[in-house]
Amino acid sequence: MEIFNGGNVASADIPDLSAADFRREVVSRCKADARLVNLFGCSLEQGAVRLFAILGQDDEASLSIVSTCFSADSPSYEAITRDLPAAHLFEREIAEQWAIMPKGHPWLKPVRYHANYRGVADLWPDIAERPIPGSYPFYAVEGEEVHEISVGPVHAGIIEPGHFRFNCHGEEILHLEIQLGYQHRGIEPLLCAGDLQRGVLLSESIAGDTAIGHSLAFCEVIESLAGVVAPPRAQALRAVALELERLANHVGDLGALGMDAGFLPTSAFFGRMRGDYLNLLLALTGNRFGKGLCRPGGVLFDLDSGMADDFCGKLRQYKNEFEEVSALLFSRPSVLARFEGVGVISSGDARELGLVGPAARASQLEHDVRVEYASGMWQYHHIPISLSATGDVYARALVRRQEVMRSLEFLLKILPGLPRGSVQVPIGPVRPNALAVSMVEGWRGEIMHVGITNSQGRFARYKVKDPSFHNWFGLAQAMRGGEISDFPLCNKSFNLSYCGHDL
Amino acid sequence: MLKILLTRIKQGCRTLAFPKGQLPVLPARYRGRPLVAGQRGPVDLGVSTFTPDSGMVHTTDFCMAARRRADLVLADNEKLLALEVNQAIVKMFGRSLKLRQVSAGGCNACEADINVLNTPVFDLSRFGIQFVASPRHADGLVVTGPVTHNMRTALLKTYEAVPDPKIVIAVGACAISGGLFADTPQSGNGAGAYIPVDLYIPGCPPHPLTILDGLLRLIGRLRGE
CATH class of the missing domain: 1.10.645.10 (Cytochrome-c3 Hydrogenase, chain B)
Structure with missing residues (x-):
């Protein structure tokens, strides 16, 4: 369904696809000429959640929106990220905010460390309990000559907090992982x-x-x-x-x-x-x-x-x-x-x-x-x-x-x-x-x-x-x-x- | 090289005379210390976000920092030079003060206007005040933000890492009272709930001159009007 910048539509008019069709629509259109502009959840009654995807066809200056609904007892779907890397953080956010499991997500980690908005069990137990995100499973490069550098959350300047973990070989960075969430105010x-x-x-x-x-x-x-x-x-x-x-x-x-x-x-x-x-x-x-x-x-x-x-x-x-x-x-x-x-x-x-x-x-x-x-x-x-x-x-x-x-x-x-x-x-x-x-x-x-x-x-x-x-x-x-x-x-x-x- | 020198000459000296000479005049729309007259009750600068639609009338007076939390609550149109000087702080840090900044949920506006003090316009280092990279090199902390749930431990650990004797400066409505985020599930009500605060600088964010004025008064470099 088309929507324009600054426009609005009746929620009921937005196409409601099955989870499989939703995934297919998002992936196929983004593989063609669209861009994933937004992907987020919204709670419905009785613990159900509706996911919305907003796709932008920048060449034609058109935005379109599709959705899919999850009932409270089937909170999982096939991760879109596997075919569409741009969805990676959006799906992590959905997993955290709505406790919906994107199955097969290659990098499923918390984003901001808070309890989900549905009031059900979190995908990560105790995520909201500890004040510091201490249980983050950092990606690690192994090997005798590999060393790690960890920086933050408090940095050496007048800037905001975040944690950076470098996996290095000598001076060369093999991988940098950025873990945020410290500024989360809800x-x-x-x-x-x-x-x-x-x-x-x-x-x-x-x-x-x-x-x-x-x-x-x-x-x-x-x-x-x-x-x-x-x-x-x-x-x-x-x-x-x-x-x-x-x-x-x-x-x-x-x-x-x-x-x-x-x-x-x-x-x-x-x-x-x-x-x-x-x-x-x-x-x-x-x-x-x-x-x-x-x-x-x-x-x-x-x-x-x-x-x-x-x-x-x-x-x-x-x-x-x-x-x-x-x-x-x-x-x-x-x-x-x-x-x-x-x-x-x-x-x-x-x-x-x-x-x-x-x-x-x-x-x-x-x-x-x-x-x-x-x-x-x-x-x-x-x-x-x-x-x-x-x-x-x-x-x-x-x-x-x-x-x-x-x-x-x-x-x-x-x-x-x-x-x-x-x-x-x-x-x-x-x-x-x-x-x-x-x-x-x-x-x-x-x-x-x-x-x-x-x-x-x-x-x-x-x-x-x-x-x-x-x-x-x-x-x-x-x-x-x-x-x-x-x-x-x-x-x-x-x-x-x-x-x-x-x- | 010649081009650099030429540009340097054209740029000239841009450093404010403040605190010497006449006080800098801020634009008429700048919302500084509010007038209490006409308000229903006292005005708490530590809570105010200085928004234009609050119904308050503001002066362009930027001197608003206070040593005690209670001094931020204005009961009448008194001018806030409420900096009762602490001689121990003046003696210890009056000529050299090294600070570590911790952003604990700040929106980066306070942080940005603290950073501005290092530009040639304010040239903070001429007062012997410097922001350092490690809490272990610091004499105190400058805290911004309401202290989010996720930053609480990091703030406490940074505070512990500063050697005694140390001071804490809360900059902005969030760090003083929680500001817009007071009593919300993910945030605390400012730095004061976790560590003792020696100087409160109100604003959302405070103008750099408000911050500079507060710092200079704290270390006894600026007194009276």
Whole structure:
């Protein structure tokens, strides 16, 4: 069944296939030209669970949704991952959240360490008891000359927690396993439990560095279910904020990459320039991360013409500075030697793992929500997709550099001519028994929120997907055959979210 | 090399004069210390997420850190310079303070704005304050996040690994009170429930200047108005 970005359908109308047909449909379509965008469960009455798969045919910009139901007494099915590696983490999540066994899953381990949402026996006994995930069955490489390095959860920097286990032969990494879950706050159940006001605040805290991206996705789900369209001016201001968020993070990432390549001048300059964009968000929204801007029905802050002129003037100056400093970074032989050929992901691997965002575009996967599933302001102003072919750290840096320039051009284009009118409309009751989907191209890639309402018009299930959920396995894959000393650089080139993954 | 030098000259010196000279002025929409007048009761900065739709009126005053949890509860429009100085901390760490950061369920906004203190704009190291890679090299911890179920053990172990005497700084609404995640099944109600806290820096996230101001007051480098 077709569904479009920002659209909603009656839950009862979504095709309900048998488990075998569901599997066949997902696998065959993804083997052809579709991409697995989302795969998640939702509880029904009496312990039954319904699985939904959302497939994206990016070339044709079409999304489709299929489902299958499991009764309480038959909670298992043939794992999709065996034929479709991109389903790997989704199926682990389903096993953990709903205690449904994907039979024959090659890598069935917990994701976030919590009790399942069905209130039945967990697939992993005691998973919710121990505060630290101590029983994780790490993949181990055996042999006399193999050694292991374990890092985390508390890292040597001001970053979030996660555990990395390297299996090495000398300096060469044979395998890296990334175990997360430390940041798990239970966002999805909390989003179902609370009211709208609390929900939007929670959405801003799914990943604080993507506050605009996630709150925008949340608002679009609510607006879809309430049958309301945010006024054009609000949509334009949301786009401004989302691009400022992208600019701040991409510029910061380029600085961090310079730092890890040992080139400090650009890291100091970019580090400072990142703050310029955050300060624009502060001027617009009163918060450096844009918390408080997006609300269902529109935005809470307007940008008068004086401020818009001021923003344009500043952005023109920032653009000049960025051109100069990035030219410095990308022309240093020592930097290029460090970037090139490190952490390579081939286009085929990237497709098979289902990577999204700049990491996918650096491996020449042409996918950008702003172009293919354009909503809001992006329907009227097209941003070219930034691509690179080599799939290494250099490519991931280059894609960011291009995207910074294109975001700046986009902002300079729309700021002088913002649509007129109000910035917020009231929100009425939401449609009961429906499923709404929204997608946003956050700075890390494709964000998807899915809201499913019950007969009282409250959320029976709220599914959040941060792009990091797709991409963490890409980082592990990129490290294979690399050197231990490449890890920090490679890690920065992905710069994934821990809390966005852990929820 | 010449290009690097040329760019360096163009970039110039960007470090804020703070804490010397005039206080930096933040944009009018910045939501700093709220005005209590007109509110029904006292305002607890340790719980507030400083959201614009809370009905509160905010000033642009960014100085909000407090040494005691109770000082975050504002009963009237007093200005919060509530940093009763602890002479032992000043004597021990006033000229050199090494900190280890632990994110215990933070959304990475607090972490990002702590990180910003290392940029040339704030240049934290000029005050002798530094974030170090190991708790064993540290004089204290900076904790963010509500302390999730899965991070509790890691936080306690990191705390134990810091040699005595040590201090703890809670940054952000989550670390102070649990914030949005207070009393939820997977999270605790902030760092204070597990380890003693010496400095509370409110915000969601706090502005870097709020954090810097708090740190400087804690070690006696900044006093009075």
